[in-house]
Amino acid sequence: MTRSVYVTGTDRGDGRQVIELGVMELLTRQVDRVGVFRPLVHGDGPDRLFELLRTRYRLDQSPETVYGLSYAEASALQAERGTDELVSSLVERFHAVARRYDFVLVLGTDYAGSQLPDELALNARLANEFGASVITVVGGQQQSAESVRAEARNAYRAYATLGCDVVALVVNRVAPADREAVAEQLAGSLPVPCFALPEEASLSAPTVAQIVRTLGAEVLLGDAAGLDRDARDFVFGGAMLPVFLPALTEGCLVVTPGDRVDLIVGALAAHSAGAPTIAGVLLTLDERPGPDILALAGRLAPGTPVISVPGGSFPTAAELFSIEGKLGAESPRKAETALGLFERHVDTAALANRISVAGSGRVTPMMFEHTLIERSRSARRRVVLPEGTEDRVLRAADVLLRRDVCDLTLLGEEDAVRKRAAELGIDLGGAQVIDPQTSPLRERFAEIYAKARAHKGMTVELAHDVVADVSYFGTLMVQEGLADGMVSGAVHSTAATIRPAFEIIKTAPGAQIVSSVFFMCLADRVLVYGDCAVNPDPNAEQLADIAIQSAATATQFGVEPRIAMLSYSTGTSGSGADVDKVRRATELVRERRPDLLVEGPIQYDAAVDAKVAATKLPGSEVAGKATVLVFPDLNTGNNTYKAVQRSAGAVAVGPVLQGLRKPVNDLSRGALVQDIVNTVAITAIQAQGEQPSERTEP
Structure with a gap:
């Protein structure tokens, strides 16, 4: 029922x-x-x-x-x-x-x-x-x-x-x-x-877009992000500029007659300087500045809305004060705020029990994403994001902060980070922003890095320049316990993201190599694919290590590991160097971890399709129901995950790096905001498996 x-x-x-x-x-x-x-x-x-x-x-x-x-x-x-x-x-x-x-x-x-x-x-x-x-x-x-x-x-x-x-x-x-x-x-x-x-x-503050719809205003300037800003206050301009500017409040909508060019330019200049950031400017009386002034306004505060209405200030004010913010599909930030509020103050586990929500037995992509958010929130960790001025990273930070997922540190020149966040309508009040160029940590990190790389001829003077790079600085924050994990790669290459981790954090005890997995969220289940991002052609010993690491990662994220060591043949049906490598890797997994269920060599169809498995490997505990699929090389793994992602509509979460002593994860340079949110949540969960350090604020 x-x-x-x-x-x-x-x-x-x-x-x-x-x-x-x-x-x-x-x-x-x-x-x-x-x-x-x-x-x-x-x-x-x-x-x-x-x-x-x-x-x-x-x-x-x-x-x-x-x-x-x-x-x-x-x-x-x-x-x-x-x-x-x-x-x-x-x-x-x-x-x-x-x-x-x-x-x-x-x-x-x-x-x-x-x-x-x-x-x-x-x-x-x-x-x-x-x-x-x-x-x-x-x-x-x-x-x-x-x-x-x-x-x-x-x-x-x-x-x-x-x-x-x-x-x-x-x-x-x-x-x-x-x-x-x-x-x-x-x-x-x-x-x-x-x-x-x-x-x-x-939540009760209307967005500028909602004000535009309600008043029938004309948008003279502004982009979608600007129109999505909340108008948290209304400041009516009539005084001279020296009196008007101190009256501006954070997130206010400036309402002024359209012929007051001084107030328009002054408000936008104050926004550009970040003192304070405003939601936009509403011009009354159907008066508009000339094209030169509008062009200047657009350069002063790109994306900031300037809108116009025909009515005067008094009737416009009456309408403005009657508008209340509403949740809607056009304002996803409000939804994130609402969910963060709900989840902070409602015992969701108790409520789910009260309304008798029974799990369906299937794991959909959305269920998996929900689980990531819930688990990352359960034991709070700090994640550092080196690409602090990148729009997608800022938007992801907005979601993470509103949902109370983890603590965040963003790297970059602080004024630039906060200015861009303000232009996007993002409140970074809950995040830490550090500029590696000017941070007092730079000297300390230079000494640490020089000592760690002394065998390569590194000096403190050279290290002083190296550690100013955001990837190195973020990695050193993780190494020194000032952050629990790092996520980068939205604008940096994979090499730029993980090279510092190889040099500074190094591999975990018992791990031969660093490898990666993707969580492939299909319509009704989650599979773990490894390695699809790091190791081009692992040998048998490395392949076994990848399988063991992938099984551990699967377990950490609630996927029961049943390992399929993939090849172009199943069982004893084929021979050759490539098949022999997979066969040897399978034997090594069984020797090192007899507790793990593993099958190989096995073809993909026999690994995931019960009917094919019944023909090719009857009686196998893995065939037909594998959850961890280990590819023999990067060429096969990378192409397969992308083929499944694009052709089957699967949600690919990753790559998730494994084998490091502390969690650092790489993003695709085409990563969407939700991809970044998921990866940060995964990183926080990985960090929960580490012994929490005594963190001090940088």
Whole structure:
């Protein structure tokens, strides 16, 4: 039977979308096929939250199946035929969704201007008719801890009295200073888990793009990243420049008549200098600067939005203050912030247990990515990112910080890093930024590197220049325990990334070589491919080492290792130097690690296809169900992983380096933001396997 959970509230303004998004994240970690159902919807336009869920979680559900009825249709139906007929219609539409999915997330009504009497009772009845567990959300905005506690108790009793299976209660939008007090007052006061989430200003702040849509503004300057910035404050310009500039606040939208060129240029110049960074400039009265001024503005602050409206400052202000930020597919940063908030303050394991989320047995790419984030967060580590001015790295850092995945250090000239982050609308407040050129660590690292490479003729003077390179500096941070791992390669070559690791960190005890694996996330399982990135033509001893390392990496990331030593022949059917190498490597694995399941030589089809395995290697414990596939050389491995990635639509996570004493990982220079996020999470998890060092702040 399809399980379902109904997220509902008691009134408007509870910020319930944060909880709905968080629950969806929780469900998709463990269930392959999750559907969405919203009983009542306003109008015919697209549902912002569903579009976000569909985009973020790659849902295959068509929009027309998500909604039951419009509020107008529901009101008319209830008036004409009664509540029972209304409920019956909605139940029928819910089950049409439930038949197609393993779990359904139900989004309760929003109490916004409906004509329906007793909306709370309707939500309760629908939850009961759907057979859904209920998560009740209460808004705590502008309330004291005592009043929030009373409202939470009343909300629980309201739904429980109506027969609902209330599994948790969430108080959202609590004043940050009161969150702990609210959490303490709720603890033990109700027979279900209670969670308190603080108000997060950036979630209620509209983006510049949302302001453009709402006001019907014309965009004169600005790129997509600029339009995605949050307008956290509004500063209205009327004073002279010396009085106006000190009034600017971080992330503000400057509102000024379009003929005040001095304020426009001054605000953008202040943004360019980073004092402070602004969201953009809104020009009123349908006045626009000339082309020369606009060209200057574009050079002063590339990407920063300059928008224009026909109205005056007063009516524009009235509209601006009525706009509230919303979660949507067009603003993924808000989604990351919301998820970080949810995961910091909700015991997701306890909640999953309460709503009886049972794993599907399959491991989809999304489930694997969720697992990486969850595990990396479980024991916090610091990862250094040498490419601190690269846009993709900054965007990945934004996701990692918002999701509270790990601590980050970015390398690069600090003003340049923070300026570019501000231009992208990214807040690096939680990250450390170090400039290797000016850092006091440079002298210390030069001495360490000179000593380590003295046998190669390295001197302190030469080392002083070498360690200023971001890859060497980041590697030395890891070596010296100032960071737990490093991820680089978005703009640097593989050699530039891993050479310092070979020279400084060196191989782990028991490892002959450094090798790599890719996690290949197929539709229903995760396979481990090694080595596809480092060793061109390993000999039998090295191949055995790669297999043992790959098995250890698989185990570390929850993949039960069953090793297939790949070749162009299976068993004893072939001969020749290449096959003999694989056969010898297989024997060495069995000698060194008799506890591991390994088969070889074996062809790829016999390794992964049970029917082929039954013919070629009947009775094998590995054939047909291999999870770790070891390629005989780099040519075969690299081409195979790319063929599977492109042709089968697999998500390739890696390369993940193995065999080093401390984790350093390389990125493809074509890496996407999500690839960088995954690799940083993997690096943090690898570091959890190391003895944590006593870190001091550089």
